[in-house]
Amino acid sequence: MGKPDADGPGLPDLPPEWGRVVVPDDASALAAEAEQIRRELRAATPPRGRRPAARSPLALPLLVLLVAVLATVASLVTVTWPRAGRTTPEPAPAPATPPAGLAGRPLPALDLVDAGQAPVPLRGLLPAVIILVDGCPCPDDVATAAALAPTGVTVVTVAGKRPATAPPAPVGTVLRPLADPAGGLRAFLHLPPRPGAATALLVDRAGVLVTVVPEIRSAEDYRTELAGLAA
Template sequence: MSGQLGDDDGGRRSPDPDGLPGLPPEWGRIVIPDDAAELDHEAAKVRRELRREALLHRHGLRPGRRMHHLMLPLVLLTMAVLVATTSLFAALFPQGRRGGGTPSSKATAVQTGAPLPDLTLATAAGRSVALRGVHPAVVLVLRHCACRSLIDGTAKAAGSQVRVLVVGATAPPTLPALPAGSRVTAVRDHGGELTEAVAAGQHRTKLTDRTATALLVDQHGAVIATVATTVDPTDFAERVPALAG
């Protein structure tokens, strides 16, 4: 399959319907193949002619007019490489992420009074956990932090009535020994969507490494409070039992 340069240029017609504007008319209509490999024969011809011209020049002989005949193959090769490179980049980066740090349309910013983002997380065993299906709950979003005392203290405050979801950035966190009857689940934030959503909801608070964000979720699934940066369960522990209603 071949594409004709000049037939369509991003939805705009070329000013010269018979080829590239500004090129000698004796070259005729230029057709650029989609596959640069189709020009292997022309490329071999160009290499032979270039070697011949270089040999003549080395021996002080006048090259003559052969170079003029090489211009069309050279133009075709150059444009074929450009078309192939552009197509490759378009395939690898079809849209790209824009506005760095902005969560995807699925991971909307975490806001007090609103439900959690509609995300699916995964346990170490590969079991899916629907974030909005976990309530009442305390969701601990860890940032490069083992936060064992935070997890332990949250589990004690939650008891058996409130679930605790511990979210790691790249893998489900390793849980410490937990109190009997506690309901603690470790999951992975696939793609960092929940981390982005938490950051997007904290416009005036800098989230630091080696800490966590605690989201307090009531029995109806609404976020009633956010502790943006914490390593100490006493920052919110007294509010946890009330989440069960």
């Protein structure tokens, strides 16, 4: 049996904070504690011949540089990545304007063609409101002009290669669908066709160009001049 070693005679005094120390009679009773201490020592002591890996002095600066590069790349991707639902509106084309000096000039003696490709002298249809529909059929604009045209004023639609289908004309209004395969009328006006828009020319009975409407937006663009063609 063990006995209190701290109370035995002849032994040095032990620190009081150790408490009561009991020394067993058989040393094998301490085998478990000894094995635990050996395991702790082996874990705390590195293997022989192996040194702890030394940290490179450049490791920290390289890490900081890598983080900065990643942050920069992330910000660039965020700025340039296309966002859903966000589109850049295209600028609206500037409205066409007729060349200066067209009003008051005589209409050239052009021959257009009808549905059967027979020539039709344009000056033989005057006075007339001529609607160029090579950029847009625009049947509503044609129908409006036909409804407003005074008696005796011809409504002429001019397409590109073949005459366009014209809407029904009101009673008493002459509506002539023609074509201008050579593009002579556009060349005279120096106004190229614009998609989605029709161009109107108002010519009096003497063959003089009264006004040019590059893009018809409403009947108010030519109503007054159209009424004056019947004079």
